Amino acid sequence: MSKRKLTKLQQTRIKQQQEQATVTASGQHAIVTANRGKTVIIEDQAQQTFICNIRQNIDTLVCGDHVIWQQQDETTGVVLALEPRTNYLARPDRRGQAKVVAANIDQLMIVSAVKPALNTRLIDRYLVAAELSDITPLIVFNKIDLPDKIKMNDFQEQLSIYTELGYQVVFTSAKQDKGISDLQSILVDKISVFVGHSGVGKSSIINALLPESPAEVGEISDSTQKGRHTTTLAQLYHLPNGGNLIDSPGIREFGLWQVKLQQAAEGFIEFRPYLRHCRFRDCLHEEEPGCRILEAVKEGKITDMRWDSYRRIMDSLREAP
Ligand SMILES: Nc1nc2c(ncn2[C@@H]2O[C@H](COP(=O)(O)OP(=O)(O)O)[C@@H](O)[C@H]2O)c(=O)[nH]1
Ligand SMILES: [Mg+2]
Ligand SMILES: [Zn+2]
Structure with a gap:
């Protein structure tokens, strides 16, 4: 087809596609590890971090996003393009609009505990959210140091419903360092997110997994501070034994939302x-x-x-x- 036969719109589109192709060919791949508002922190394939400006045509970037970028100097660069997301977690912002908070997540670690009481309805809500978002869910049952043998059997029986459905259930005690090594091997080579009711021990588990301890234990109920947490920034953390966590108080309370x-x-x-x-x-x-x-x-x-x-x-x- 000769060029004259193309409409203006078609020509513009082709030009954009060609530009995009050039960008993809000339740039390098990286992952977003934090969003700082107008800039993002990215990590290249050699795990070096750079502060990057973002090309104007790109929408919001979130932790876990794969991007094409170009280095400017030793510590800075510019993000040229966003690669398609395989999945994402979103939360409602103050106006009830969807706000993407993390992308390309492999595993949703649904944390439940002996105390506050085992809430299978909440687990089911998280399972639905994970399934509908194409993220593999796992169940973590924490504080197993608390119950006696008989009570523990009872919990195991209640949770067997999930193993029968094919979901993995991991029993942990962040306090006594039980099951943490099981978690470590589950997290290897994956990007995971921990969610669950306030007080179940998410921060304690994350602290047991990460030496730099980013999470505050016993912080005031995440759910009573929703307004404040929408501004809390997410961060991608590398686990010492491999694998990554994306975490922020806002993400930990991610829920079932926008489901038809x-x-x-x-x-x-x-x-x-x-x-x-x-x-x-x-x-x-x-x-x-x-x-x-x-x-x-x-x-x-x-x-x-x-x-x-x-x-x-x-x-x-x-x-x-
Ligand atoms: N007994 C016991 N207490 C725990 C365990 N994990 C966390 N806790 C306690 O439970 C409370 C809430 O823990 P936190 O990690 O802040 O929960 P989060 O709200 O889910 O982040 C704190 O007082 C922790 O010390 C555990 O495995 N066993
Ligand atoms: Mg916490
Ligand atoms: Zn029917």
Whole structure:
């Protein structure tokens, strides 16, 4: 096709694509380890860090973002392009708009504990959030130094529902340094994020994993300080035995958000084989006739506990503005 036949818009697009290709070819790959507002800290493949300005055409950059950049001097550079994100975590900002806080995450470490009481509904909410975001979830059960043997058996039984679903459950005591080495090997070669209710021991676990100890133990409930935490900056940390953590108080309280009613069931992995076999195409699997999920619950193929969680999540999604 001759150039004359292209519209102005097409020509502009081609020019942009060519420019992008040049940028990608000439630049180097790096990962964003912190966002400092107008600048970002990036780390190149030799694990050297640089402070970078950001080309104007690039949207917000977050921890975990893969970028193309060019070095300027020994400590600075410029980010030229953002590579596509495989996934991301977002939180609502003050106006309720989605604010991406971290990207390209491999594992969501869902922390629960003996105290505050084991909350399987909250675990289910995090599992749904992880599944819908394409992030592998794991469950960490902390403070195993507290219960006696009988109580511990009871916890193990309650949590076996997750192992049966195929989720890994790690038992830890940050206090007695139990299970921390198990965590270390799980975290190797991955980018992970720790989430969970305030007080379960996230900061304590992170401190046990990281020698430079970034997290304050026993800090005031993250959830009561939401406004302040939206401004808390995330950081990517290297673990001494390999692997990376992205952490900030705001991220630790990441929750189920912006999920459509029709999507929620997809977040329950054991529902998946039955989805799309219901009588009604827009079935929400709550009380509709001919619902395959409800049948599976009756047949005992889906547990009452998980289905109950599903119903509660649906209720909460309806209440959300
Ligand atoms: N007994 C016991 N207490 C713990 C353990 N991990 C954390 N804690 C305590 O639980 C409280 C909350 O811990 P923190 O790490 O701040 O929890 P976060 O809010 O999830 O970050 C603190 O008083 C910790 O000392 C543990 O494994 N066993
Ligand atoms: Mg904390
Ligand atoms: Zn259904």
